[in-house]
Amino acid sequence: MFNELNPLLHSQLRLAIMSLLISAHNAEFVYIREKTGATAGNLSVQLDKLQEAKYITVVKSFKGKKPLTTCSITILGIEAFEKYVADIQQYIKK
Amino acid sequence: METTMNEKESLELITKMINTAKSQIDKSSAVYFLLWGYLVVMASLLQYVLCVIFNLWAIGHYAWLLMFVGVFVTIYYRINLNRKKRITTYIGRVIGYLWLAFGISMGILVISSVNFTYYTPVILLFVALGIFVTGIASKFKPFIWGAVICWVCAAITFRVHGIEQLLINAFALTAGYIIPGHIIYKQKNV
Numbered sequence: 525m526f527n528e529l530n531p532l533l534h535s536q537l538r539l540a541i542m543s544l545l546i547s548a549h550n551a552e553f554v555y556i557r558e559k560t561g562a563t564a565g566n567l568s569v570q571l572d573k574l575q576e577a578k579y580i581t582v583v584k585s586f587k588g589k590k591p592l593t594t595c596s597i598t599i600l601g602i603e604a605f606e607k608y609v610a611d612i613q614q615y616i617k618k
Numbered sequence: 619m620e621t622t623m624n625e626k627e628s629l630e631l632i633t634k635m636i637n638t639a640k641s642q643i644d645k646s647s648a649v650y651f652l653l654w655g656y657l658v659v660m661a662s663l664l665q666y667v668l669c670v671i672f673n674l675w676a677i678g679h680y681a682w683l684l685m686f687v688g689v690f691v692t693i694y695y696r697i698n699l700n701r702k703k704r705i706t707t708y709i710g711r712v713i714g715y716l717w718l719a720f721g722i723s724m725g726i727l728v729i730s731s732v733n734f735t736y737y738t739p740v741i742l743l744f745v746a747l748g749i750f751v752t753g754i755a756s757k758f759k760p761f762i763w764g765a766v767i768c769w770v771c772a773a774i775t776f777r778v779h780g781i782e783q784l785l786i787n788a789f790a791l792t793a794g795y796i797i798p799g800h801i802i803y804k805q806k807n808v
């Protein structure tokens with residue numbers, strides 16, 4: 525029996541976001557957008573979904589006069605990510 | 619937008635993204651190593667020249683006033699570069715705090731030191747520690763070699779008590795700060 529892959533993570537953009545954040549203490553919205561190649565609108569939607577699941581925290585602040593969105597992964601997010609990777613490895617080993 | 623992917627593609631994506639964010643030596647950090655490297659080498663050589671060649675032993679140590687330039691430029695860059703930073707990696711954070719601790723230790727040493735004989739070797743030990751850990755954490759070999767040279771120079775300056783300490787100091791900082799600094803600076807932006 526294989527574990528079902530976490531549908532929240534088994535999506536290209538959300539997985540890309542989580543993989544970026546797993547190695548960072550925090551990353552800015554613009555940086556994530558640049559590295560994933562996503563549109564701002566789509567990225568916002570996916571970040572919201574990850575935030576609702578409490579996988580990431582999103583902090584909105586200001587850098588000078590510009591709004592600044594900073595994301596970081598939560599412990600719950602790290603656990604979910606690690607489980608997802610373990611599940612995927614099961615599939616690959618089969 | 620939901621894109622379906624198979625397990626292999628998932629792993630490839632994870633690897634690609636983690637490699638994107640992995641800790642590499644931050645190109646912007648080159649400015650600190652070049653700044654302090656050149657300042658310390660200049661101050662060391664200036665004091666040596668003033669004392670040995672011009673026989674101005676009483677004022678030679680004023681060469682170290684150049685360090686104030688370093689302090690001001692460092693604070694200026696810290697504030698401005700931090701504003702431009704868009705990702706903070708765990709290792710980057712630790713390296714940042716390591717150099718803050720280095721700065722505090724240097725400050726205390728400069729304020730409290732009474733025995734100038736051991737000034738150079740103790741500073742070189744701190745320098746070696748800082749660049750060694752930075753080099754290991756960011757997998758940047760020039761710092762590791764620089765640290766080894768600084769440790770050797772520290773051991774030598776514990777025994778060489780004269781003005782020649784300054785020449786060894788200049789050599790150590792060239793190997794520990796200036797050469798690695800230029801190598802980082804030449805690296806492509808990642």
